[in-house]
Amino acid sequence: MSHSKSLPIRFWKWISGFGLATTLLVVLGVLTWLATLEQVDHGLLATLRKYFHWREWYIIPEINGKTVWLPLPGGYWVCALLLVNMICGGLIRARKGWKTAGVVLSHFGIIFMIAAGGVAQLYEERGVMMLVEGDKADYAISLTEPTIEVMEIVDGEVAGEISVARDKQLSGLEEADARLVRFPQQPFDLEITGWLKNAMVRPAGEEAGNREVDGWTLREIPVNKESELDGAACYARAVFEDGSKGEPFILAIPPPRSGLQDYPPQVIEVDDRKFAVRMVKQTLPVPFKVELEDAVAEYFPNSSRPKSFHSDIVRIEDGAEPVELRIEMNEPMRAGGFTFFQRTMGGGPQQQQGPEFSGFEVVSNPADKWPEYSLYVVTVGLLFHFVMKFTMHLRASNRPKTKA
Known part of the structure; x- marks a missing residue:
């Protein structure tokens, strides 16, 4: 009877233990390394789907055209188990108090970040909107x-x-x-x-x-x-x-x-x-129209390597005044639950071919900003923990030493 009662306790210690967390992080590192090698032969999207899609329970690596008979768990499910481990060990099982508040808060931020990846995997949609200067569109096409x-x-x-x-x-x-x-x-x-x-x-x-x-x-x-x-x-x-x-x-x-x-x-x-x-x-419908006014590409001297892209656009919504905006590299537009990234550009005098056009990567992701928020939470938690430990160290160093 005592043995049967200990089984749930053993499972709880295993699922919330540091050993499991370490093993899962090592497996994720191996999966990332193998995926990086395999994408050379099979491309980025196909490799990501093979290693990290939720439908893939396990994977068999293939490097340089040769199968490596080392069955590994799918990356999505490794992250899912890591999420459970951190909730059990980093939140529920962890000691609570002011001394550990920063660590617990940082664990919560990491859990939030892992959850963001799972939500994006299940619900993210993305497509490309290609516009010639003067054109309008209210949809993107998946590639x-x-x-x-x-x-x-x-x-x-x-x-x-x-x-x-x-x-x-x-x-x-x-x-x-x-x-x-x-x-x-x-x-x-x-x-x-x-x-x-x-x-x-x-x-x-x-x-x-x-x-x-x-x-x-x-x-x-x-x-x-x-x-x-x-x-x-x-x-x-x-x-x-x-x-x-x-x-x-x-x-x-x-x-x-x-x-x-x-x-x-x-x-x-x-x-x-x-x-x-x-x-x-x-087809990915967008709840407003985008009109491309100007597509500008700058290239490094004497080369076709792009230096910077930006697009001046007008966002047109029913019942609202048109909004003029600029989308450029690393500066997307977020509106109506969609994010518009500057993806590509071409034509015009720079390339001496056809009209100037711009291509936008259009992404619908309910967890779009979650990784950013999670980083703020982790930073605050670690900063709080540092200040707490530093304060305790100063207090300990200022105590008068007792003479023997």
Whole structure:
């Protein structure tokens, strides 16, 4: 009986112990080191997803094209366990009092920072808004996340809301999979097969042996180190409410180098109603319009290496006066729950090509400022602890020494 009672105590000491914290920090260091090596061959985004995405419970490193048979826990779950460890050990189990108040406050700041990373992993959305001088836009386009859109067409116009299958419904698909993607607001769902992360649509005669649909087929091409250059593709067909299925068709995103924005949508007819189906990169709506007035790029002398970028823009919101702002490197604009970073710039006399344009990285992250706040908390905690210890040292040094 005493042994069974000791098990919860042993677990509590383990989950809140310094030994577990040290082990987890070492594992995180190893994961970061291996990810840095692997991204040389596989690119930044693909490596981050492999090592630190919440769907990855474990990872098998691959360095210089060779698999390293050293199974390691996924970085997201290592951080999650570290968060639990610090709550149990750094807050609950830690001794409370003025002497330890600064340490406890610093632990809280670190916990807040780890939580910020978890929130960003689950809820962050990002895309790119490209604007030529004089243009306006109220949306950004994801560089990596494919979506499938279904919309009803009436008299050549979109009627009603557009139904969208996003990353959560399409994630993890492989070429051999068959998945039913549901659209509750539409009179049919879609059966997805033959999913390819990067492919080209080609005439069937050029690809002997590949699956053919209306004279076309898909040619798989190697994925790029820069995931934003990939164009996903798949075969699809409608599954109607009575269980019957329509004719198969191809959905695809043109690779950026093809010069195409997107392929023409597929048309599905249901009881004299027409629906358009297409695959595009995910659209991120923004609650205001951004107009680019001036895009200015400065380069180092006699080189094409950028020295600084900045964009003069006007933020236009319904019912409010337009606001003139400047977005520059390391000086983003934050508004309406979105952060606009200066990402790229081109054209104009500097590069002697086309009109001047500017590209903004648009990020929606509910934990955007949490790391900054957590650093303030940690700084205050450590400063308080330092002052407390320094004061105690001065008092101890000023005490009269007792003579033997």
